[in-house]
Amino acid sequence: MQIHPLITESDELADLCERLAKSEFVCVDTEFMRENTYYPLLCLVQVGNEHEAAAIDPLAEGLDLTPLLELLTDNDEVLKIFHAGGQDVEIIYNLTGKTPFPIFDTQIAMMAISQSEQIGYANLVESWLGITVDKGARFTDWSRRPLTERQIEYAIGDVTYLAKIFPKILKKLIKTDRGHWLNAEMEKLADPANYANDLDTAWHRIRAPGRNPAVLGRLKALAAWRETEAQDKDIPRGRIIRDETLADVASHPPKTQADLAKVRGLSQAWKDNDIGRRLMKVLKNAEPLSPDEMPDKPKRGAPLGKEGALVADLLKLLLKIRAREIDVASRLLTKSDEMEALAAGVRKLPILEGWRYEVFGKDALELVEGRLAFAVEHGRLKMTRIDGVAAVAAAENTAGAAAAQ
Template sequence: MKIHDLITDTDTLAAMCERLAKSDFVTVDTEFMRENTYWPELCLVQIANEEEAAAIDPLADGIDLQPLWDLLCDNEEVLKVFHAGGQDVEIVYNFTGKTPHPIFDTQIAMMAISQNEQIGYANLVESWMGITVDKGARFTDWGRRPLTDRQIEYAIGDVTHLSKIFPMILKKLIKTGRGVWLDAEMDKLADPANYANNADLAWKRIRSPGRNPTVLGRLKALAAWRESEAQHKDIPRGRIMRDETLADIASHPPKKQSDLIKVRGLSNAWKDNDIGKRLMKVIEKAEPLPKDEMPEKPKRGAPLGKEGALVADLLKLLLKIRAREIDVASRLLTRADEMEALAAGVRKLPILQGWRYEVFGKDALELVEGRLAFAVKDGRLLMTHVDDVHAGMIEAAQDEVITGDEVEAE
């Protein structure tokens, strides 16, 4: 594989993107800094196919990244391969308002062919290639220039290894027929709605303090205000105020600015500074949350109760057995809250649809409805259908009767 020098000009970038546009796939990674800013600062982009690889310096004077964005977001013929690519996709969206498409994430794919829930990149490389990745440059300051040879080598390694691993993962997915399992997960990763920074929806990321419209209205107003403050100052939203503090103020709003000194998580300065004044104005102007914006009530059946909780525990045991049998990450099949809903009587669930129903949901439903049981054979916990157990018992009883008749005849 040809490794290029650090790309720092538009012409070189455009030429490489033109070559990569003829590939079936490209592997992509980014290095960024976001510890002290609201918006992540893109410091490096690495890209490769099976023949060449390079790192691109987005901080280089005069460089225009448009050829890269055209390749990632507008070229539908080239598959874009990431590992744990959520933050990388977010950065592309921040620059372009679009997301890479079509897209493939090897961390998600590993869930369909192994029991790894969130395999890290270093472990991925070691498991597929037997190579130990040098993690020394992992927490480097990517914004500092010039970059060292070691930094560039480390960064490019992320995409060169991935360009060799992806075809192997794809081959196993095709062999097992599990590629279709991942379609919805990849579409979700590429959905621009996941990355749109709508301040009016920021409150939905915060654990809601109940379902009181007045409280939720304040929470919505406060969360939108915090986003605006953080964006204006270009600092992480948590530096303005933590989620817990925001929710507390929404539930128990101070009557006057001097009361802010009593709010846990705020410094004494809030009682008379400008940001404290702006906060109080937001609280005063907040309106109750409209009915059409109220969060839906959790879809549950009857309360679980003690017996229902035991059924949910059995479902979790069944999930462990099935995930082990077919070598798949249990999180790809279902979640704990979904199994609790199934145990409580809910039937409109993802687990009872499509491939999830065939692989796990069918057995889960039979267990809940009493048609599936557990059995131990040769020291292993297995699933068995109740009808099969009954048939075995009848057959065993018939054998005893026959044996008894034979004894009497003798």
């Protein structure tokens, strides 16, 4: 594989992107700093395929990134490969208003062919290539110039290794016929709505304190105000006010600006400074959340109660067994709240649709309805099906126990 010197000139970048545009796939990674700014500061971009790789310096004076951004967002013929690419995609979206497509994330893909929930890049390289990645440069200041050779070598390794690993993962996905399991996950990663900075929906990222329209209305107004303050000052939103403090102010709004000094998480200065006055103005003008903006109620059936909780625990045990049997990450199949909803009687769930129903949901439903049971054979836990009268009796016992509480 050819490794190019650090690219700092526009014509070099244009030539590279022209060649990569003819590839079936291009691996992408970024290095950035976001500790002190509202938007992540892009410091380095690494791209490559099976033949060549390069690091690109977006901080180089006069460098035109247009060919690179067009390759990533406007070329539908080239598959873009990332590992844990959410933040990389966010940066590209911030620069272009678009997301890379089509897209493939090796961290997500590993969930379909192993029990790895969130495998790190170093562990991915170790497991597929037997190579130990030098992590020494990982936490360096990528904004400082000049970059060292060690930094550049470390950064380019993120795409050169990925270019070798991706075909192996793809081969296994094809062999196991699990590629379609990942369609929805990859679409979610590439959905621009996940990265749009909409002031009206900024409050969604904060854990909502209940379902009181007045409280949620204040939370919505405060979250939008915080985004504007952070953008104007170009600092992380948490430097303005932390999520938990914002939620607390929405739930228990101070009556006067002087009362801000009593709010945990705010300094004494807020009782008479300009930002405190702006916050109080936002609280005064906040309106209750409209009915169409209210968050959906969680999908629940009857209250679980103690016995119903035991049924949910059995479903979680079944999930562990099935994930181990078919070598898949349990989180790709379902989540705890979905199993609790199934145990409580909810039947319109993702777990009961498509491939998830075939590989796990069908058995989960049979367990809840008394047609499946646990057994021990030769010291190993296994599943056994119950037929006829025994199944009816088991289902009645399960349903009765869940409703008894």
